[in-house]
Amino acid sequence: MKRPFPAYRGSDPFVFVCYAHSDAETVYSDLVELDGRGIKIWYDEGIPAGSSWRAEIAAAIKGAGKLLYFISEASLHSTHCLREVDYALSHDIEIIPVYLEEVDLPGELELVLNRVHGLFREKDSMYMDHLVDALQGGSGFAAIRPRGKKNTFRTWPYAAAVLLVVALFVAWYEWNGSRTTPGTPSASTSTPSSYDSYLEGLERLERWDKDDNLERAVELFREAARLDPGFALAYARLAEGLRMRYALSGEEDFLEEAASVINEAVRLGPDLGPVQVALGRLHATRGNFDLATAALERALDIDPNDAVANQAIAGVYKRLGRPDDAESYYRRAVALDPDNPTSHDAYANFLFDQGRLQDAIGEWQLVIRLAPDHYAARVNMGSVLADMGRLPEAITMYQQANEIRPSYMAWSNMGTAYSRAERYQEAIDAYRAALKLNDSDWLAWGNLAYVYSWMGGKEQEARETFEKAIELAEAAKLNDPRDPYIHSDLGLYYAKTGSADLALQHQETALVLAPESGEILAAASEGREILGQRDKAVELARKSLAAGYKRQNLQRNPEFASLLQDPRMESSRD
Template sequence: GALRDPQGARAATKPEKSNGRRLSRRAFLTALSLLLLSGILGFFALNPRANSALRRVLGLTGIPQIKHLAVLPLLVIGGDGSSQALSDGLVETLTSKLTQIEQSERSMWIVPASELRASGIDSPGRARKALGVNLVITGSLQQSNNMVRLILNLIDATAMRQLRSAVITETNNVGADFQDRAAAEVARMLDLELKPATRSLLAAGGTSSPEANEFYLQGRGLLQRYEQQENLDAAIDLFQKAVQEDADFALAFAGLGEAYWRKYELTRNPDLVQEAQRNCQQAIKLNGNLVPVQITLGIIERGKGNYQEAIDSFKKALSLDSVNSEALLELAIAYEGKGKLAEAEATYLQTIKLKPNYWAAINNLGIFYFFNGRLQEAETMWRQVTKITPDNIRGYNNLGVVYQYQGKIDLARQMFEKSLTIRANADAYSNLGTIYFFEKRYREAAAMYEAGIAMGRNDYLIWGNLGDAYRYLPEFKAQIHKAYQTAIKLAHEQLQVNPRDAHLHSSLGVYYAKTDQIIPALDEVARAVKIAENNVSVLFNTALVYELAKMREQAISTLKRYFALSGTEQAVDQEPLFLNLRHDHNYTSLLIEIKKVQNQSK
């Protein structure tokens, strides 16, 4: 057996009386220890905050130190259509409030509701694959007999197991503090301590009116499906009811502004832009320290081409929340629109440094690199997007575009087809159609463009592409002009709102040239180059307009600048309308000169 303690052996030789006293003392100490332990355990059992602290120390929580969280749609039990809208609104506002907690919790980041909405994710497993999260909130909402019951579950998205849950109930209308209580419960489940300042921040911009709050939540819920005009009309009506109940409800005015902007994006009715801006300004007048309001206003200003005003709004948001990743990302995009390329790249990188797995920032940095001729860096970014979020269609679509520009057609095709296996989407249909177009499979190309349009994508680019395919299909000769005219009309409507969109101007120039309207075509590409003289897409379109205008010398001169910015020869080779130019002696001499310089630099 085991060796006995030497001191224990000596103690056994002591007189019986002495030994008895020692046993009593031991019994006393044992009893005292048990009493103290019982008291300690009782304290932790009755004090949840202390209990959480102890569990963290002992490593028993199951909550990862780095928390990448998404709030998934709730299951609606009973109720009617308004219950679904209320549920969706709760998810959106809960996400927004958790994002506000982020600024004091550097180890946590929340997937913005807009990203979750765009991805269509509805399960923990898909959220992990498509968004790179390790935690998700699931749950249910039940409305019956003047009672609302909200159940929230915290799920480990990696191990696929439930960690914790919470139940919140409310009688009659959903009170203004309902979503604040939900956010506090999620914070508790995540072992986060909400300081008084954070609690005040969560309540800012709200309302004391239960009726106004319920209208507001339903409006936010309907905004989750802003691709449907009936949802936008209903959301506008609900937000208007909310501000009628409480004229000081800043967040409801902000929601009204966003709803009008979304409706503009869908209908391209420029009258809606003024309404969107007016309501956002009213929200700021009521409370200029609301980060979501500043971000919404900045997005509207950027959409109008008012890049400096957008930059100011995003900077204001960051002065209130310096680690708000959405504000940083939007600021980078606004810098890019303003032509401040160094500031744009630095801000993209700052956003990614703050959140290394923030796929939206990485994706937009790839777009920045692509349009500035840095194709290899763009490819690297988009590869990273597909690695972080393997079910993300945007990463595959963008990789397909850069592969296509690089002449890697088979790889491009694989990317677009992979995107479509994940989810049917207009971008993949259009891009796959462009591959078919360059392979002279014009009928298949037209079918792909038509599929994109059938998905409700009222996009000038797809209509322009459809016109290109019809040019080579005799049976569609009568529809060529209609397709291009639709593209021109849609482009013009967008320019009314944002006259500083360089790519839009250059695309419009191409459509004018293809319909033999040479003077307006030249005007449009001149505007585009003035706005973004180093954008490879703009330069390519400009060269094409010059070629269609029978201005060969200017076309080749523009292509020289295009190649200097890493534009590819393959893209020029694929364009049928450059056929005659490619046989021009001056163009072939340019290619020889470029290859000579490339060989010397190796």
């Protein structure tokens, strides 16, 4: 179909249009209307003959003020559309979603394209006026702010230990240092049995890390809400428990139920601080940080001295890249509830993220003094010790954590520590123990395969284990085809098994999806080195260091041993 007018190519603010070509007739009619109303538009008419399609698209998205995304079944199945949206999100470009038809959004898009803010072309009688208003930055119809970077657990044996655990526990596993709110209507009118269930649920939720406390807490809050359907706090705590179960398992059903439950809590008790805290945390988990901030600020308006609310908003500020604000609220949370290990644990994670490793260790030591059976603090502290090169102490911490409660995280990170110490058989045993607890994670299979590849006479075991990692990662890619880390991991695994074309294909995709990530650049460098492409490996390694990736992470990986001796790497020392 002939394109209706030339794409805008000037220096004024413009809108990038993302659409499926099968929707062109509908989309072009809207573009003509928008053009007539003075909206400057760039769409794929603007790619000059003979130019690089990918480069032109990337430049146009980065230069745009907004991205207009026409959503349909066709565009949701378009690889080009999905890449454009993901690239826009990664570069903080505001997205205006327009639904051309009723669709079921895939998981990640559902987290970032909130339907409440979308425009529905066939249902809105003032659709074009609202669209123009949104594109011109007026009343805010449809504006979807970019999501925060999602927590992603890494694969490399020498990088995984720290990021895997710390990202998980700081993002979601903060205890819930919850206290009942005296005088609330729900507390005073609930039946004794419902309130008893609620109180026991609180106690168990505060120690979610012990035995089956988290599962039991969810059951108790569910029972309290069943016995007293007007008990707003029971619904709020139930939502918290479900959110944490989602974080542990990754099962979307828990997150969906949490969203339903928190809506009921808000309906019953919108002026209760714990309700707003639970709402804010759920929004943050789904990547809706503007909504999370609004809910948590309301919680603090209700009770400025609520330690849990202070800790929760600190977590949001950290994920928004506001470290000064985050630290201020973390410190306040600790001061308000100094005997609550949760506050110290969350602050320790923040300090670790800021590179203040010794300070983080001090906070985790305090957590262990306050709660000697807190296994998660030991796992996290082990990760910091490993990052500092104190491997024997790190291994001891992981062993202590497993004595308290065996966990996939502790065993997997122990495998990484043993691997770095070149105690390969012990690394294999640790990874195997982790896989007994969770055999569906391609990361542990990949780490195990790397260890086999570094041991003499284990070539067959290495290949079989890499193939298992590939099988699981390919399955994960079907659910999240725009995750650059999955593509990056697959690129490495294919390189290690000699599938050069597949390795390069996946690494190129990862670089398109996350072109400025030091970790992705380093992985691409490793893949090229494995494939014998030294010049390209050096180029990518230097770029990774320039993007902030630590040289010590390269030094810890045996795959870089030869490359780091290349004279060209000397000039890139940080």
